[in-house]
Amino acid sequence: MNTAIRVRDLRRTFGTVVAVDGVDLDVIDGEFLTLLGPSGSGKTTVLRMIAGFERPDAGTIELDGVDVTSAPPYARDVNTVFQDYALFPHMSVLENIEYGLRVKKVPKAERRARAMEALEGVRLADLGDRAPSQLSGGQRQRVALARALVNRPKVLLLDEPLGALDLKLREQMQVELKAIQRDVGITFVFVTHDQDEALTMSDRIAVFNEGRIVQLGTPAEIYEFPASEFVAGFVGTSNLLRDETARAVLGNAGTWSIRPEKIRISAAGTPASSGERAVAGTVREVIYVGMSTRMVIDLAPGGTLVAVEQNSGRHADERLSMRGEHVTLLWNTEHEYSVN
Amino acid sequence: MTTTTATHRGFWYRHPGLRQGGLLTAPMAWLVVVYLGSLAALFLTAFYQVDDFTGQVVRSFSLKNFQNLFTTSAYYQSVFRTISIAVLVTVLCLVIAVPLAFFMARVAPRSWRPVMVALVLTPLWASYLVKVYAWRSMLQPDTGVIAWFLKPLGLGGPGYGYLGIVITLTYLWLPYMILPVYAGLTRLPDSMLDASADLGAHSGRTFRSIVIPLIFPSVVAGSIFTFSLSLGDYITAQIVGGKVTMLGNVVQQTYVTNLPFAAAVATLPVIIILLYLLAVRKTGALENV
Known part of the structure; x- marks a missing residue:
């Protein structure tokens, strides 16, 4: 396992705002790594420093074993897909894709062939002569991707590239991006604030908060075993029991997380089977979200939990009428996860 | 249930043409009459002549002025x-x-x-x-x-x-x-x-x-x-x-x-x-x- 990018103690402040506050990160060759965090958490700044658009105040960035901390963007073997795509409006789609090769003085015939190949790779072979302004958002996104990939960079950096697309297209592009990454075998570093996107596409996720990486792991690790209250709340639904309520419900103080899909809702008084915990509660809110129904339940001992159930069994209307009903919540005690 | 129509207000709302007219009449008048008008007058005058004897403008069409401009060295140099x-x-x-x-x-x-x-x-x-x-x-x-x-x-x-x-x-x-x-x-x-x-x-x-x-x-x-x-x-x-x-x-x-x-x-x-x-x-x- 080679390290494509090695970042050590990276720091950057803008005026009085500390954007990046000591980040260490190793990106493994060929992986799809997502930098996930709320806006202002420093993830984009880290990406921009790797690309070379921002200079760090302190720390080092190594690319493939070479220190590039003070190298300008054009001397780094990385390419970026920008949030606004940043296609050049005065060039055709094909000219946009060729730009990097033209700058590097690749002979014209080879340049054309590689650009066409890249365009076919994103399934836009017929649109090479169009101007970027004549393309839809999804098509521009693909052109931006082809323009970056045609240079065969060591690492591809993606700065919230799906943010401007509508939900359907975004989900489609998530699958497609992942497939492209598997095909070309290039290391992807992907920035997003969308937890679903991060969980769907990544090999590993680095969760950012306040300029630091607060957890680094596979999607399942991040989701099932959040390292802190922040991660538990940011990835997935915040379903926490704290201090007094935790003691009342679970018999243990501290902060505990129980993922909503682990909780079963049963008729009031259902006894717990072995290894399970049963807690009485009252349904406060029922939210129908198509595929599933989300219920907010006030627990009798105190505290509130959200439970999600697939809409496979009972009729949705029946669920919606459950507001105010007394129920019993059941879950396996091994899904009680301490996030202290 | 009866429907009543509110007619007492919204004259300008119901007459968008008049609304635009009110906005554009004055500037259009200025543009057409004063600006384009004077340009047209200038352009026309460029083809008239002056009677050498009386110094009056004679409204006969010719390209003489432009010829003069491009054949007199002091003029074309300038x-x-x-x-x-x-x-x-x-x-x-x-x-x-x-x-x-x-x-x-x-x-x-x-x-x-x-x-x-x-x-x-x-x-x-x-x-x-x-x-x-x-x-x-x-x-x-x-x-x-x-x-x-x-x-x-x-x-x-x-x-x-x-x-x-x-x-x-x-x-x-x-x-x-x-x-x-x-x-x-x-x-x-x-x-x-x-x-x-x-x-x-x-x-x-x-x-x-x-x-x-x-x-x-x-x-x-x-x-x-x-x-x-x-x-x-x-x-x-x-x-x-x-x-x-x-x-x-x-x-x-x-x-x-x-x-x-x-x-x-x-x-x-x-x-x-x-x-x-x-x-x-x-x-x-x-x-x-």
């Missing part, structure tokens, strides 16, 4: 001199304005911008005449500020003449070049420059391949100002031009004795500007941006 001055002023304005505007729009902190724009605009608050007379004293041979500056270097000042006109006009019209170029540069997204660098282009290449093509429409807008304002100027030539005359001076000297000829001379800059615009449009640089 045509070419004026065009060369206008081109030179435009080029100088461009050379000064582009780096300055680039600094204002992309290098300096954002908070400086309003102050810098205000500084660029300050010369426009002073009267045109005051500024030209200021340049007259600066350009004064031997005793002027510029001559005084150049003397230790063993050089004489430009004095009054061709160079004096170019310097003064460049000073006068510079803000008209800076502002559109500055506006064009502020509209340029940062990511566009980042993307170019990201794809391997150093700053010079990015400037040539990305910045210049994208701000070209702004440059054209600015150059139309500096070029046309220079073409039509005659006061600067009078005050700092010495013996050098421009087209405007020819108009000024002839419009009392030969109004149709003056009109023909005045038509020329309009035609030149139109040709310039057509040429720019042909390049296609104004589309797609």
